[in-house]
Amino acid sequence: xxxxxxxxGTSRREILAAGAGAxxxxxxxxxxxxxxxxxxxxxxxxxxxxxxxxxxxLEIPPLVExxxxxxxxxxxxxxxxxxxxxxxxxxxNERNPQPNVALFYLNPRAGQALVSTRIRLGDxxxxxxxxxxxxxxxxxxxxELIVTLPxxxxx
Amino acid sequence: MxxxxxxxxxxxxxxxxxxxxALISHPMETGYRTGPDGALVPRDIINRFICTxxxxxxxxxxxxxxIAANPFFSFTTTxxxxxxxxxxxxxxxxxxxxxxxxIAVE
Numbered sequence: 001x002x003x004x005x006x007x008x009g010t011s012r013r014e015i016l017a018a019g020a021g022a023x024x025x026x027x028x029x030x031x032x033x034x035x036x037x038x039x040x041x042x043x044x045x046x047x048x049x050x051x052x053x054x055x056x057x058l059e060i061p062p063l064v065e066x067x068x069x070x071x072x073x074x075x076x077x078x079x080x081x082x083x084x085x086x087x088x089x090x091x092x093n094e095r096n097p098q099p100n101v102a103l104f105y106l107n108p109r110a111g112q113a114l115v116s117t118r119i120r121l122g123d124x125x126x127x128x129x130x131x132x133x134x135x136x137x138x139x140x141x142x143x144e145l146i147v148t149l150p151x152x153x154x155x
Numbered sequence: 156m157x158x159x160x161x162x163x164x165x166x167x168x169x170x171x172x173x174x175x176x177a178l179i180s181h182p183m184e185t186g187y188r189t190g191p192d193g194a195l196v197p198r199d200i201i202n203r204f205i206c207t208x209x210x211x212x213x214x215x216x217x218x219x220x221x222i223a224a225n226p227f228f229s230f231t232t233t234x235x236x237x238x239x240x241x242x243x244x245x246x247x248x249x250x251x252x253x254x255x256x257x258i259a260v261e
Contacts, residue, residue: 100219116227
């Protein structure tokens, strides 16, 4: 009886340990969210400048069925006057073969800083948009999304 | 080869912010796909897109393979004067294309 309960105890401990391990794996996933390649690409874009969160709105669906064509809109809160405007908007991804997505050049004649395009996504991942303003500051927004059918699977 | 749909309002009031849309027919081959023979299909994407308004650049973009096939762009500009809005893009084969649209500003 005591032996039985002892073995049952061990197996329960094992199950619990396995469960904890699986939970740790699930929890550990977001920890490796920023691969070095994206960080390097962002560094190439911003240089030594500080990137602050805010002013940029990245609109992208949180759940994507088809990664081959994902609508993306970047909006920056800026008056777009000759003194204060958005110069460049860059979009980066984490898990495509290349970290860069696109780099848009704007000027005050745009009237508002609003750009839309359609992109490819090879996996569920984080997308980052960074805007460079005319005063040299950088602002960013980030979106996490899930892709059920990634691009590049048909090959 | 490559065709495009350009959407520019035909008329606008002076100072109005107008939306410009462009949809270009292009495979945007990433260079990461293998063809039927198992060899990599060489990369062929539109790598640069430029929009000018009466000769002055109002928008441009550097593009990477992560842009979807048949790329679509939408952006805005201020209607300043009547004239021509021109769209130019260049792909990896060096092919350059030009599309234009007329706008009347009153």
